[in-house]
Amino acid sequence: MMSPWLKFMALVIACLLCIVAVNKWQLSRAERTVSQQGIALSQQKDTLLAQSAAIGTLQSNVRRNEQAQAELRIKLSQAGQLAASRDNTITRLLNENADLRRWYGTALPDDIKRLHRRPAFDGPDAYLRWLSESHELPDTGQQPANQR
Incomplete structure (x- = not known):
């Protein structure tokens, strides 16, 4: 028979093996979780980079559109001034x-x-x-019906 001391040691070794097995299982689970989180983090990083690039493009487009609008406002103002000047000339x-x-x-x-x-x-x-169906103008040798 085994001595009580040997039984105790066998029990302690069995407990230690169980603890090691549980720790090993928890470690592998933690490594798998870290790996999955690393993949998710990498995907989120790629998404953020793409969104950042899109935001940069949109901001550039906004700046160009604002500049084009300002130029169009200036041209519209100039056209209005030219039209007013032409009207004044005609009136004069x-x-x-x-x-x-x-x-x-x-x-x-x-x-x-x-x-x-x-x-x-x-x-x-x-x-x-x-x-193609339009009526032709009269010949220049003919007098129009309604003449000034």
Whole structure:
């Protein structure tokens, strides 16, 4: 038979082996968790880098759009100033010249009015069809029916 001391030592060794086995199992589980978290962290890092690049691109686009809008506002202001200047010039010329004022007030001939009229088009085909069906202007040797 075994002595009580040997039984005790066998029991202690068995307990130590159980503790080592449990620790080994916990360590492998922790290593697997760390590995999975490392993969998740790497994926999140890649996602953040992609999002950061997208944000940088969007910010660059915003800056360009703001600059383009500012340029368009300046051009619109300049166009408005040119239109006002042209209107002032026309008004001044009309006020200065009675013949010009009389000519400006007369109606355009029917053929010229017809050139300015066109129907609403659904697309380029409708426009081409309208062009091909348009009536021709009278020959320059003929007098138009409605003359100034």
